[in-house]
Amino acid sequence: MPIKAILTDIEGTTSAVSFVFDVLFPYAAKHLPEFVRAHADEPQVAEQLAAVRAEAGEADADVERVIEILLGWIAADRKSTSLKALQGMVWAEGYRAGQLKGHVYPDAVEALKRWKQRGYDLYVYSSGSIQAQQLIFGCSEAGDLTPLFSDYFDTTSGPKRDAQSYRSITQAIGCPAEEIVFLSDIVEELDAARAAGMQTVGLAREGGELAGHETVASFAQIDLERL
Structure with a gap:
């Protein structure tokens, strides 16, 4: 059955792992404390801070303790949905300020554009929040790539090593699983x-x-018609 949709991972697949670990994570670690202190009372941020308290089992943690928890999770590369959401907010400020540019491999840019032109539907599934995904592609070194993608999926769809997550994504995409190809380095x-x-x-x-x-x-070696 021919491929109709492409679902791609980001880190290590479309983008260098080093960009995430050497640029994005240190940026978040540096700027997150200041961001949380400045925006803790805003509903969108307060919701995520409450989720951090619940996940950590520290319902009474004050803002400084929550910051301490978050920095520990960043250092451990914890796949926490609330952490990812807050990191995304911090990165958004960095992208808007021009301090960050998303890294996407040139071979990935070329292939994604070619596949889009040929009528394939393109989707992203990453452990980073949907907002963070849109920032990497929207503020990339190659320009705004977000028009290429039909939708984005993150850990709210489930863990990336769980088959049920991919069944849920298949349902959301709306075509048979065998017509979807998933690209990843894991x-x-x-x-x-x-x-x-x-x-x-x-x-x-x-x-x-x-x-x-x-x-x-590289993406240049992927032959969708041969799958």
């Missing part, structure tokens, strides 16, 4: 997508194989 994510019925292609930009999946070193 074997466990590819395994989960395949368990949900999707086609898979692994990205190993430094070379090597992602066991059990067709593996390429």
Whole structure:
């Protein structure tokens, strides 16, 4: 059955892992305390701070303690939805100020544009919040790439190594799973997508194989018609 939709991961797939770990995370760690103190009473921020307290099991934590928790989660690369949402808000300020530009590999930019022109529907699934995803592509070094994508999915759809998450995304996309190809650099994510019925292609930009999946070193090597 021919591929109709492409679902792509970001970190390590369309974008360098180093951009996330060496640029975005340090930026969030530096600016998050000031951001939380300045905006703690705003409903959107207060909602996420309440979620942090609940997740940490510290219902009475004051703002400074919540900041301490968040910085610990950043250091541990914790996949917390509330942390991701707050990081996204901090990054939004950085992108708006021109202090951040999203990294997207040139081969990914070229392929995504070509696939869009050919009528494929493009989607993103990343552990980063939907807002953070839109910022990386919307304020990228290659310009605003958001018009290429039909929708975005994050951890609110479920963990990336859980097949049920991909079943939920398939339902949201609205076409059979076998007509969707998922692109990622993580074997466990590819395994989960395949368990949900999707086609898979692994990205190993430094070379090597992602066991059990067709593996390429760049988007230029992906042949959708051959899947």
